[in-house]
Amino acid sequence: MNFSKLPQLVDKRGKLKSKGTYSKRTKTITHRVWHHSLTKKHLGGSDAASFADYHVNTLGWPGVGYTFIIEPKNLINTPNGKRARIVYAHDIDRRTYHVGNSNQFALGICVAGDYRYDTMDDATIASIADLHSALVKDNIGKNDTSHSEMPGYSWKACCVYNYRKHIEWQGLTTPVTPSPAPDTYTIQEGDTLWSIAHKDGTGGVQVEDLIKANPGINPAKLQIGQKINFGNAKEVIVQPDNDTKEETKPSSSGDAIVRSIQKTLNSRYKFGLVVDGIKGPKTKSALIKALQTELNNQFKAGLVVDGKWGSKTKAAIVTVKKGAKGNLTWVLQAELYLEGYNPGSLDSIFGKDTETALSKFQKDKKITADNKAGKATFTKLFAA
Numbered sequence: 001m002n003f004s005k006l007p008q009l010v011d012k013r014g015k016l017k018s019k020g021t022y023s024k025r026t027k028t029i030t031h032r033v034w035h036h037s038l039t040k041k042h043l044g045g046s047d048a049a050s051f052a053d054y055h056v057n058t059l060g061w062p063g064v065g066y067t068f069i070i071e072p073k074n075l076i077n078t079p080n081g082k083r084a085r086i087v088y089a090h091d092i093d094r095r096t097y098h099v100g101n102s103n104q105f106a107l108g109i110c111v112a113g114d115y116r117y118d119t120m121d122d123a124t125i126a127s128i129a130d131l132h133s134a135l136v137k138d139n140i141g142k143n144d145t146s147h148s149e150m151p152g153y154s155w156k157a158c159c160v161y162n163y164r165k166h167i168e169w170q171g172l173t174t175p176v177t178p179s180p181a182p183d184t185y186t187i188q189e190g191d192t193l194w195s196i197a198h199k200d201g202t203g204g205v206q207v208e209d210l211i212k213a214n215p216g217i218n219p220a221k222l223q224i225g226q227k228i229n230f231g232n233a234k235e236v237i238v239q240p241d242n243d244t245k246e247e248t249k250p251s252s253s254g255d256a257i258v259r260s261i262q263k264t265l266n267s268r269y270k271f272g273l274v275v276d277g278i279k280g281p282k283t284k285s286a287l288i289k290a291l292q293t294e295l296n297n298q299f300k301a302g303l304v305v306d307g308k309w310g311s312k313t314k315a316a317i318v319t320v321k322k323g324a325k326g327n328l329t330w331v332l333q334a335e336l337y338l339e340g341y342n343p344g345s346l347d348s349i350f351g352k353d354t355e356t357a358l359s360k361f362q363k364d365k366k367i368t369a370d371n372k373a374g375k376a377t378f379t380k381l382f383a384a
């Protein structure tokens with residue numbers, strides 16, 4: 001085996017916290033799945049031993065869920081230069097828990113760190129590339145994927161580093177960004193409320209949210225295939241304000257829909273706009289504030305709510321696509337309307353009319369018309 005000869009590899013099989021053993025795989029490994037630990041890389045808990053404690057004590061798994069763990073804080077001098085230590089935790093043929101129903105054929109590799117905030121250093125990237133090339137030579141797995149690219153996990157912010165670039169993968173180089181959490185989630189093998197909740201769902205769902213959203217659920221008795229509600233992980237559906245209806249009467253000043261947008265901004269966010277029905281910079285700025293508020297509340301973006309479009313707001317944008325519902329969808333609809341693209345009723349639901357308005361806007365602005373509002377679309381809508 002080439003991987004076992006890597007100078008930065010330490011064999012910790014049988015030496016990490018465990019409670020029983022993982023069973024043997026019934027399928028050949030086809031996927032090498034890349035994870036990160038979502039623990040800041042320099043903190044005490046960011047290593048294989050701590051992950052093993054957490055997976056065994058808190059999640060109740062037989063052992064740490066990954067076969068390999070790369071530890072950026074443990075540097076090893078090798079003949080090839082500095083490398084992050086690679087912990088070899090389980091025999092390759094053990095079906096560890098890391099991607100639910102795909103565990104049988106998926107090899108789990110975790111890079112310690114939270115790459116939503118941490119930056120990856122060269123010694124770590126080198127260890128990723130070294131391990132990858134050894135596994136390829138050893139014929140272990142055929143495809144590289146991120147956790148979020150495995151069935152059922154598109155909402156996971158894992159891994160967020162560019163594993164494709166790091167392994168010099170020869171295809172797409174854009175890593176996927178997590179999509180909003182679904183309404184319901186189907187329990188997969190090894191899932192617990194703690195592993196599902198974690199802090200890495202796009203909406204930052206917590207265990208308490210899951211318990212609240214699933215009255216009567218018994219966290220100790222989750223069944224594979226059981227459907228649970230995601231609760232606060234998804235956008236909150238907002239009923240249209242009752243008092244906006246009167247504003248559609250043609251008797252008042254300005255554009256009735258613009259007035260309803262201004263009224264909603266005032267009632268929902270307390271912005272104190274003058275309700276004059278006139279499309280102006282103040283209304284647009286208030287919509288940016290609404291957007292920033294929603295990104296903070298729903299996605300813990302930590303933005304300054306200043307009503308100004310900037311790089312931080314752009315970086316925090318989540319993709320809003322067909323079927324989405326909630327305040328972000330409403331902001332999109334309202335701004336499309338202000339820009340002269342009618343999304344139909346501003347009902348906070350991304351349906352056919354919103355799609356039509358969006359794709360017209362995208363075509364006019366020469367953005368790839370993919371019927372999804374992502375960073376490029378929001379920039380065209382909001383950048384001055």
Ligand SMILES: [Zn+2]
Binds near residue numbers: 034035036147156159
């Ligand atoms: Zn993961």
